[in-house]
Amino acid sequence: MQKVILKKKSATRGIKVPENKLTEHNPIEPLPLPQKVIIPMQQHIGAPCELIVKRGTKVKTGEIIGKAGGFVSAALHATISGEVSGTTKIINHATGHLTDAVIITSDGEDNWVQTEPAGDPENISSQDILNLVSKAGIVGMGGASFPTQVKLMPPEGKNIDTLILNGCECEPYITADHRLMLEQGGKILLGLKLVQKVLNPDSIFIAIEDNKSDAITHLANLICEMGMQDNFKIVPLKSKYPMGGEKTLLTTITGREVPIGGLPLDVGIVVHNVSTVKAIYDAVYEDKPLIERVVTVSGLVNEPKNLLVRFGTPISALIDYCGGMKENANKLILGGPMMGIAHFDLNFPILKGSNSILIEHAAPIIESNCIRCGRCVYACPMHLLPYMYVKYAKTHNYNACQDAYIADCIECGSCSFSCPANIPIVEYIKTAKSELNKKRTRK
Amino acid sequence: MTPEKNFMVSTSPHIWKGKSSRSIMNTVALTLILPAGASIYYFGIRAICIISAAILSSIVTEYAIKKLRGRKFVMDGSALVTGLLLALTLPPTLPIWMVVIGSVFAIAIVKEAFGGLGYNIFNPALGGRAFLSICFAREMSTWSLPTYFSLSTDAITTATPLAMDIADKTAMYKDLLIGNIGGSMGETCAILIIIGGIILISVNIITWHLPICYIGTVALFSFILGEDPVFSVLAGGLMLGAFFMATDYVTSPITNWGKVIFGVGAGIMTVVIRLFGGMPEGVCYSILFMNALTPLIDRYIKPTPYGFQKESAK
Numbered sequence A: 001m002q003k004v005i006l007k008k009k010s011a012t013r014g015i016k017v018p019e020n021k022l023t024e025h026n027p028i029e030p031l032p033l034p035q036k037v038i039i040p041m042q043q044h045i046g047a048p049c050e051l052i053v054k055r056g057t058k059v060k061t062g063e064i065i066g067k068a069g070g071f072v073s074a075a076l077h078a079t080i081s082g083e084v085s086g087t088t089k090i091i092n093h094a095t096g097h098l099t100d101a102v103i104i105t106s107d108g109e110d111n112w113v114q115t116e117p118a119g120d121p122e123n124i125s126s127q128d129i130l131n132l133v134s135k136a137g138i139v140g141m142g143g144a145s146f147p148t149q150v151k152l153m154p155p156e157g158k159n160i161d162t163l164i165l166n167g168c169e170c171e172p173y174i175t176a177d178h179r180l181m182l183e184q185g186g187k188i189l190l191g192l193k194l195v196q197k198v199l200n201p202d203s204i205f206i207a208i209e210d211n212k213s214d215a216i217t218h219l220a221n222l223i224c225e226m227g228m229q230d231n232f233k234i235v236p237l238k239s240k241y242p243m244g245g246e247k248t249l250l251t252t253i254t255g256r257e258v259p260i261g262g263l264p265l266d267v268g269i270v271v272h273n274v275s276t277v278k279a280i281y282d283a284v285y286e287d288k289p290l291i292e293r294v295v296t297v298s299g300l301v302n303e304p305k306n307l308l309v310r311f312g313t314p315i316s317a318l319i320d321y322c323g324g325m326k327e328n329a330n331k332l333i334l335g336g337p338m339m340g341i342a343h344f345d346l347n348f349p350i351l352k353g354s355n356s357i358l359i360e361h362a363a364p365i366i367e368s369n370c371i372r373c374g375r376c377v378y379a380c381p382m383h384l385l386p387y388m389y390v391k392y393a394k395t396h397n398y399n400a401c402q403d404a405y406i407a408d409c410i411e412c413g414s415c416s417f418s419c420p421a422n423i424p425i426v427e428y429i430k431t432a433k434s435e436l437n438k439k440r441t442r443k
Numbered sequence B: 001m002t003p004e005k006n007f008m009v010s011t012s013p014h015i016w017k018g019k020s021s022r023s024i025m026n027t028v029a030l031t032l033i034l035p036a037g038a039s040i041y042y043f044g045i046r047a048i049c050i051i052s053a054a055i056l057s058s059i060v061t062e063y064a065i066k067k068l069r070g071r072k073f074v075m076d077g078s079a080l081v082t083g084l085l086l087a088l089t090l091p092p093t094l095p096i097w098m099v100v101i102g103s104v105f106a107i108a109i110v111k112e113a114f115g116g117l118g119y120n121i122f123n124p125a126l127g128g129r130a131f132l133s134i135c136f137a138r139e140m141s142t143w144s145l146p147t148y149f150s151l152s153t154d155a156i157t158t159a160t161p162l163a164m165d166i167a168d169k170t171a172m173y174k175d176l177l178i179g180n181i182g183g184s185m186g187e188t189c190a191i192l193i194i195i196g197g198i199i200l201i202s203v204n205i206i207t208w209h210l211p212i213c214y215i216g217t218v219a220l221f222s223f224i225l226g227e228d229p230v231f232s233v234l235a236g237g238l239m240l241g242a243f244f245m246a247t248d249y250v251t252s253p254i255t256n257w258g259k260v261i262f263g264v265g266a267g268i269m270t271v272v273i274r275l276f277g278g279m280p281e282g283v284c285y286s287i288l289f290m291n292a293l294t295p296l297i298d299r300y301i302k303p304t305p306y307g308f309q310k311e312s313a314k
């Protein structure tokens, strides 16, 4: 066992955030199936899906309703059985654009599509794994929603020597990955084995923050039982935000730095999230497409819970199941409190990237002048100068932001969090980035 | 069904650390109670009058200017700190009306004329003090020995230790530490200032870089030039300047390396002014000088972005 758990590591930068993991001891409960789901045709980074059902089409659970729109895209499946009762437009909260969405009304049966057995998963070929992953519509479930099969196919000439399984879950409140590691650890490890087969890396690290010591011991035991102790190594990490950020994580573990504008695979590393790897297991061993995920519902709800939710379920169903909101709730956040997106609509559906629904009470924040205290500078995991972006953005000098490497900002929120002048630094950064984007597309 | 609610929408992050500019300023003001207390102990009623005059006129000036410019006045504690710091750098014999002029100048010209908190280039308290030294050179260099709580107004005047010709400087260490000497009100008692500085460092309000480099440079440079290093460090306004003035966020470099440069630069300047300049004390002017260089330091001393490689430089 000692051999499996490596020495604890700690990031050089990073901040302490209140953890508030209210639900870490609550087992995952399946949410009763909703009456109706709304499935947007774009839930990932890349091309939107091509809609292949019409109003009135009868669908079964797991049936494809949206074909991947390109190489960087992921298929979409019906998450309940029933009838397509219409299409609608819905705001993609990440991009702010309208996307098409399919509405499926449940027949209450949850009939699954018939699938051909995939053959023996122990001896499956890499190509078959890739096919199954892309058929199952798997995307990175840690938040970015990048199509997983793309990350499993490094371009020619890039040699992947290190695979990192990201079980950090550094955002406050969220416990979805934590519970998954405790309850489905074996499946995660089998999924990891599949990824290992595809990428064939020299070393495999499982990164878990030290505030989840139960998950560390649990996975270590499982690894020993499976006899994988020579391949899988667990790296406990000191809890710091944003430990789960790909770049922070791989630098802490391997000491390598991803070059500016590059990807982890440029330095021979691929990082996958535990939920994603579990989805790969489901796709290969159970021939189950990605239609549900664990969502932590926390904050100002009466009974915070970890729920297993079908995609497309409206947020209100989750909140009702958790006993409703408390009186003073006035903020609905999709994701964690550091990077999540505040939303106004309780009918918005759960998507592939929704790891948490957080209900908060927020008082309006009064911004004051920057006092040049330097806290944002030393909080920034990307070693940037956040206060300068504010200064430039206030004078609309977006080119100066660009020259100061604003594109490298991962929008982790550490700078705003630390700012004593309450400056919403990330808001300025996002404005600057979108202005720069507009300029680029105009050219 | 969940009742309809109007949800607030804002950009992430949705939680804040909760350390405000105001609480920082208040902590600084609280630690300044140590040297202020010492000044009251040594100079009695006079010290109380000067401190209250400086604080009051600073806050009133800030309020008036904010109102004149049609802005909201927020009690962010910075005017309080400026007034208090200015008072501590003044000689205890200074007439109250001069104290008021100094405070008004510090807030109105040095701070607000540049755009207010965060935009000023020079440390307001030091700017006020420099202004007073230029206008009232004689009064600003008249020091008295501690009068304690005696009510008599005629104090025995003396020079600051820096301007004295002392044969055995080591004999003065103890008096310098506890402040039993002539000097500005709050600059005399080195030990309390050091304690205040250590408190500020331990609660993460300032970092050690600037004060340690500043004091270290003064000690080293004085030693090289044949002065007694301990005496050079303890006498005059260096301690107060290094821990409380130079570390002012607004007017010092953002990065730790920038702070090191600031400290070393100010240290060299201080010794040069003391030994070769016409004035006995150089702390005030050297910090003001480095304040002026701060934008330049910040332009060149920056953290290297994550993943920066030579070939990726544009």
Ligand code: SF4
Residues within 6 Å of the ligand: A379, A380, A381, A382, A383, A384, A385, A386, A408, A409, A410, A411, A412, A413, A414, A415, A416, A425, A426, A429
């Ligand atoms: S949001 Fe961007 S600038 Fe702010 S700390 Fe994170 S990476 Fe740095």
Ligand code: SF4
Residues within 6 Å of the ligand: A369, A370, A371, A372, A373, A374, A375, A376, A377, A386, A387, A390, A415, A418, A419, A420, A421, A422, A423, A425
């Ligand atoms: S943390 Fe806020 S006040 Fe401090 S330097 Fe950064 S932006 Fe300015």
